Structures are given as C-alpha cells and as structure tokens.
Amino acid sequence: MCQTIIADVGRARRNCFLLGDHPARQIDEAKLANDPISQFQISKILPMEAMGLDISFTNSSLFMVATVGVSAAFLIMTTSGRGLIPSRLQSISEMCYEFVADLLRSSAGSEGMKFFPLVFSLFVFILMANLFGMFPYFFTVTSHIIVTAALALLVIGLVLVYGFWKNGLGFLKLFVPSGVPAVLIPLIVAIEVMSFISRPISLSVRLFANVLAGHITLKVFAGFIPMLSKIGFVGVVGAILPLGFTVALTALEFLVAFLQAYVFAILTCMYLNDAIHPSH
Amino acid sequence: MELEAANALANAGKYIGAGLACIGMAGAGVGLGTLFGNFLSGALRNPSAADAQFGRLIFGFAVTEALGIFSLLIALLLIFAI
Numbered sequence: 001m002c003q004t005i006i007a008d009v010g011r012a013r014r015n016c017f018l019l020g021d022h023p024a025r026q027i028d029e030a031k032l033a034n035d036p037i038s039q040f041q042i043s044k045i046l047p048m049e050a051m052g053l054d055i056s057f058t059n060s061s062l063f064m065v066a067t068v069g070v071s072a073a074f075l076i077m078t079t080s081g082r083g084l085i086p087s088r089l090q091s092i093s094e095m096c097y098e099f100v101a102d103l104l105r106s107s108a109g110s111e112g113m114k115f116f117p118l119v120f121s122l123f124v125f126i127l128m129a130n131l132f133g134m135f136p137y138f139f140t141v142t143s144h145i146i147v148t149a150a151l152a153l154l155v156i157g158l159v160l161v162y163g164f165w166k167n168g169l170g171f172l173k174l175f176v177p178s179g180v181p182a183v184l185i186p187l188i189v190a191i192e193v194m195s196f197i198s199r200p201i202s203l204s205v206r207l208f209a210n211v212l213a214g215h216i217t218l219k220v221f222a223g224f225i226p227m228l229s230k231i232g233f234v235g236v237v238g239a240i241l242p243l244g245f246t247v248a249l250t251a252l253e254f255l256v257a258f259l260q261a262y263v264f265a266i267l268t269c270m271y272l273n274d275a276i277h278p279s280h
Numbered sequence: 281m282e283l284e285a286a287n288a289l290a291n292a293g294k295y296i297g298a299g300l301a302c303i304g305m306a307g308a309g310v311g312l313g314t315l316f317g318n319f320l321s322g323a324l325r326n327p328s329a330a331d332a333q334f335g336r337l338i339f340g341f342a343v344t345e346a347l348g349i350f351s352l353l354i355a356l357l358l359i360f361a362i
Contacts, residue, residue: 037360103335106335107335202343202346205346205349205350205353206342206345206346206349209349209350209352209353209356210345210349212353212356213349213352213353213356216356259338262338263338263339263341263342266335266338266339266342267339267342270339
C-alpha cells in the first residue's frame with residue numbers, strides 16, 4: 001500500500017515535470033503543494049485541439065503573451081515621446097537598445113547589425129520572462145526546455161541557413177581553423193563538428209537548467225520556514241536563518257535572470273558572427 | 281516482498297546517483313574560480329583594459345557554468361523525473 005502511494009506520487013511528479021496536464025497528477029494535490037517541482041506545472045486554460053494536436057492555451061502561453069505584451073507596451077510607450085532629453089523611462093529603453101546594439105556590434109561587426117531586431121527581441125523576451133517568473137505564483141516560461149530549445153534552434157537554424165546562403169560551401173571553413181597542421185585536421189574537424197552540434201543543446205539547457213535550478217532552490221529554502229516554525233518558539237527563531245537565505249537567493253535569482261538573458265544574447269551574437277565570417 | 285526490496289534498492293540507487301552527479305559541480309567551481317581569479321589579476325594589472333574584456337569574461341562564465349549546471353540537471357532529473 002505504502003509502495004503504491006510512493007509510486008503514485010512519483011508518477012504525478014513525473015507527469016507534472018515532463019508532460020504537464022494529466023489525470024494522474026490529480027492524485028495528491030495536497031502532497032504536491034509543498035513539492036518544489038509543482039510550480040512548473042502546465043495547466044490548460046482554454047483546451048483546444050486541431051488535427052490531433054493539443055494546441056490548448058495554457059498558463060505557459062498566457063505568460064508568454066503577457067511577456068511580449070508588457071515588453072512591447074513598455075518599449076513603445078516609453079519611446080513614443082521621442083524627447084531629445086530623455087525622460088527616466090525613455091532612458092531605460094534607450095539604455096537597453098544601446099546595450100544590445102553595442103553587444104552585437106562588438107562581436108559580429110557592423111554587418112551583424114542586420115540581425116539586431118532578432119537579438120534584441122530574444123534578449124528582451126528572455127529577460128522579461130525571467131523577471132516575470134520572479135513574482136510569487138507566476139509561471140516561469142523559460143523553465144521549460146521546450147521553450148528554450150525552440151529559441152536555441154531558431155538561432156542555430158538561422159546561423160546555418162544564413163551561413164550557407166551567404167558563404168556557400170565556404171561556410172564549412174568554420175570547421176577547419178586556419179594554421180592547423182595537416183595531420184591534425186581530421187581530429188580538429190571532428191571536434192569542431194561535435195562542438196557545433198552541441199551548441200543548440202548547451203544554449204537551451206543552460207537557460208532552462210539555470211532557471212529551473214534557481215526556482216527549485218528558492219522553493220526548497222522557503223519550504224524550510226514553515227517546516228521549522230511548526231515546532232514552536234525555537235523553530236520560529238531558527239526560521240529567521242532560512243528566511244534570510246531566501247531573501248539573498250531572491251536577489252541572486254534577479255542577477256541570474258539578467259545574466260542568462262545577457263549570456264543568451266552574447267552567444268547568439270557570437271554564433272551569428274560565425275555565420276558572417278566563417279574563416280576567422 | 282522481493283519487489284519491495286528491489287524498489288527500495290532502485291530508490292537508494294537513484295539518490296546515490298543524484299549525489300554522485302553533484303560531484304561534477306566541483307569541476308565547474310574550480311573552473312569559475314580560475315576564470316574570475318585570472319580575470320581579476322589581469323584587470324588589476326591593467327584596469328583600463330578590463331572593461332573591454334567583460335563580454336569575454338561572461339562568455340567564459342557561461343560556457344564553464346553550463347557544465348556544472350548539466351550535472352545539477354542530471355541530479356534533478358534523477359530525483360524528480362525518473
């Protein structure tokens with residue numbers, strides 16, 4: 001009996017972790033409330049189905065729409081004044097623009113500036129999604145590998161298509177660094193190809209795993225507070241320690257939220273640079 | 281009874297594996313220490329050149345940290361997904 005309950009909890013956890021909505025997850029809502037994984041559960045808001053595919057409007061979709069809506073509204077509203085002397089909010093947007101433009105110009109050159117809209121959108125989307133996720137009870141869009149993998153595949157696909165379109169087969173020079181002795185070339189090419197193939201994986205997993213691990217850590221530390229304060233006065237006093245940790249971790253998570261968006265943008269710039277100048 | 285024992289053993293293996301996977305993060309820790317330490321020693325020698333290298337620092341940080349995160353991910357998968 002005990003075994004089956006444990007197995008059920010395990011299955012419910014697995015379902016909410018990997019599949020989202022599933023009948024099996026309704027077994028132990030109460031037990032799962034304290035589970036650090038249940039915050040990543042996807043639930044359907046508007047169930048829809050087309051051609052056998054589940055295209056429901058989920059809480060993930062809702063927060064994606066909110067992310068895009070809020071960031072677009074913010075950027076449009078703050079820059080619509082077009083003041084020569086920018087207001088405070090306008091200077092935030094302008095700083096954001098300058099920041100990404102400098103990043104792209106310094107790593108991909110002025111030729112890379114044609115990809116500015118893509119890099120800027122990626123940066124703002126990931127940053128906003130990460131920051132949205134920092135609100136309690138909000139869903140974090142980037143904590144699901146499918147979202148980050150889609151973004152990474154978009155970048156790598158663009159690099160491949162643009163690289164071959166612009167350089168033709170010269171794009172393959174990317175895999176043969178100049179100045180390598182002829183004996184080493186097969187080995188180097190194998191390593192370079194491996195590293196190129198692992199790029200979309202590392203790009204997506206880095207973002208997703210950072211956000212996931214951060215949110216799990218936050219929830220685990222926050223879970224210590226009610227756990228400790230249940231045991232009486234000593235526990236309440238002792239709970240100050242995990243509370244302090246939670247506050248510090250929240251600050252760290254804000255840093256990670258920005259840093260991961262920055263890292264994603266800078267890596268995108270570097271991969272685009274490979275597509276523009278493959279032989280360097 | 282035998283099934284129960286096997287299940288318990290599998291559970292134990294899961295948690296031991298998760299713990300072992302976390303050892304991988306030590307490598308990322310060493311790498312990040314080397315990275316930031318070397319950046320700092322370089323930056324203190326020539327502070328005027330330090331700002332221009334910030335992007336490279338972050339790039340190195342991202343690539344190094346990813347490996348530690350991968351091992352953490354294996355541990356999380358072992359605990360929550362398998």
